[in-house]
Amino acid sequence: MTYPIQELDELEVVINASRRMLETLEQRRDRLLQDLDHLTRPIPPHSTPTTRWLSPRVEFKGETRLKYSLIDLYTCALEFLWNERPDLRHDMASAMSSCGTTRKYVATTREDLFSGQSGAWAKKHSRVLAKGWYLDTNINLERMKRVLHAAVRASGLLWGQDIRVQWKSMKSSIE
Numbered sequence: 001m002t003y004p005i006q007e008l009d010e011l012e013v014v015i016n017a018s019r020r021m022l023e024t025l026e027q028r029r030d031r032l033l034q035d036l037d038h039l040t041r042p043i044p045p046h047s048t049p050t051t052r053w054l055s056p057r058v059e060f061k062g063e064t065r066l067k068y069s070l071i072d073l074y075t076c077a078l079e080f081l082w083n084e085r086p087d088l089r090h091d092m093a094s095a096m097s098s099c100g101t102t103r104k105y106v107a108t109t110r111e112d113l114f115s116g117q118s119g120a121w122a123k124k125h126s127r128v129l130a131k132g133w134y135l136d137t138n139i140n141l142e143r144m145k146r147v148l149h150a151a152v153r154a155s156g157l158l159w160g161q162d163i164r165v166q167w168k169s170m171k172s173s174i175e
Contacts, residue, residue, distance in 0.1 A: 050173070051171045051172065051173050052171070052172055053169050053170070053171060053172075054166060054169065054170055054171075054172045055068070055166075055169055056068060056073055056166055056167060056168055056169060057073075057165070057166045058073055058076045058077045058080065058163070058164075058165050058166075059163065059164045059165075059166075060077070060080040060084075060162065060163045060164075061084075061162055061163075063080075070141050070144065070167065071137050071139075071144075073144075073165055073167060074139070074144040074148060074165075075127060075129070075135060075137075077148055077163060077165050078106070078129055078135060078148065078151060079129065079130065080163060081151055081152065081155050081157070081163070082129055082130040082133060083130065084155065084157070085155045085156070085157075086130075088154060088155055088156070089130075089133065091154045091155075092106075092150075092151040092154040092155055093105075093106045093107065093133075094154070095150040095151060095153060095154035096147045096150050096151050096154075098150065099143070099146050099147045099150050100143075100147075102115075103136065104136070105135070105136045105139070105147050106129060106133055106134065106135050106136065107133070107134055108132055108133060108134070109134065110122040110123060110126050110134050112134075113125075113126050113134055113135075113136050114126075114136070125137055125138035126138075141167065145165075145167075148165065
């Protein structure tokens, strides 16, 4: 009767080998499932930059004022300078007038702004800048930029850091 004992031993060897094979296959299956989970995991949405329109503005030492005409932007920037540095108003006015051949751009009277022009004409083409100061408003954008830069230099402030003017609306990306 050795025959059934030998068969029992053979079955035991096959069962043990099958268990080891099953453990190996289960480990491989678990690894494949982990890899599959990693590969098929949803990708988190990237923060897509959105855009918005920035209105024309004057930024002065953290304060922002929105303006919609070029002359209003120019006037606002000069008002900031005139209020920030009242002791340097004459220096700023002198620096501004050096940008032109005969024009002053700012003066203490309207008549000084436009020599040889009538009072009505001077009133039409000027504004009050600050008490006792008048501003020439008969000026184009390129000259405004040049004159304003000269005034900022004379004030001792830094263009782009202390004061900045955005002359037209523009798109800006926000993240």
